[in-house]
Amino acid sequence: MPADYSPLWLSLRVAGLSTVVSLIAGVWLGHRLRDNAGLSAAAALPLALPPTIVCSYFLFPRFDWRIAAAAGVVFALPLLMRASRSAFRHVNHDCENAARGMGASEWRLFWWITLPLAWRPIAAATALAFARVLTEFAATLLIVARFSKLAGPRP
């Protein structure tokens, strides 16, 4: 019997897209909220929700793998946002101030100084977020199985 790799590709596609989206949004949020403990705590709240509850919000009538990826973003984004915020907070402020004193704009400062100094913890959190979404079985069960042949006809 030929092996069917389509579920693996589907999982990788879902996990890949949601990780990329969460990485961009998480780094942006982490940088914006680095001095705002209240908002960053609020943005981390989905971490406290049970996966089945989160997934139940994504039970649209038509299956699309991008919807599963959107559910993945809900899991991955808080992780990446928290990790980025913590990484940015630990960047040496003296380095950033020195760059500002030399006339660097905030944009240049971010790409040349802040991000290169903070990328390691962010990379580690990205790997963790990817693994979390890839292995998120509750989401798979609820969203994908609803439209899958294996799950039988819809009630």
Added chain:
Amino acid sequence: MTHARIGKKIPPGFSLDIDLAIPAGVTALYGPPGAGKTLTLEMIAGFVTPDSGRILLEDAILFDAESRVNIPPRRRRCGFLCQRDALFPHMTVRQNLVFAARRLPRLERHRKVAEMVERFGLSEAAAGRPRDASRALKLRASVARALIAEPKLLLVDDCGVDEPLLRQIREACPAPIVLVAPSLDLCCAAGELVILDAGRVVERGSPREVLDRPDSVQAARLLGIPNILECTIAALDPGRNTSRLEFERFALAAPYLPGHLRGDRVWVAIRAEDLRVRAAGGEPPVNVVPASLVRATPRERSVRLEFAGPIFVDLSQAEYARQKDNKEWLVEFPPEALTVL
């Protein structure tokens, strides 16, 4: 004109309120930890926003609380050397310098970087990361990086700059320099000395003037003068240019004190190195007080003797070796060493 008049409250309990005119050349800030020296520099550089006041740099307004002008740090053109090493660790030393030269045209950029590498002796370290360089080299690289950006005002926090390096900075930087001086030796290299304590300017003037003639007890204490004694003016003789000061346990002759009256209570500061000691006996004593030695503490270049009272005297090590077997000690107060505050 470069001038900073700034106020800032930091709860709980600290408030800074200073008025600092910054002339060309080096202005040294000296004071105990927590006096507000670094905060002052950070507010001038724009990293911390003052609550009130106005900062002018070459007559351009950088900050004005009333009209709510607050130019961002990147447009202030203030070079800042902070206490800790702030070279970008992910770049080589040369890349650090190139980053700072970004404002210059491309050709000029490389010429300027090469000139600074040469001037501050960085050619060997230029290709390596800052973490591989020695502390002294890192400091020189930080200085070179700050100067490449051609600041209009250079702010130097207590980062380990010594006198030869300060001289090098002055040669390379025509802008005024504000320096947090960790030691009085470095203050002497400045053109202007400002003594800060608890967020206020205690005294300012030329370093020689301030160090030799502090005009308040607080300034004398901050300058580390150990002998600060209270006394009463017992006699004043303008004809002979003398006066007589009565302390708790002894009396001394001093030069005439203009602007004081007999019976005034005044404070007198006497530097430990201006006092002399000798063994009892010999010539008749003038301004000499017998004292009993409590302890002798060796220091870097001298020995500090503490007498009961307490009176502190600094002797050279050779002089101490000659006198250490004295049975009874006499402390001599040269009249010119007495500074009335």
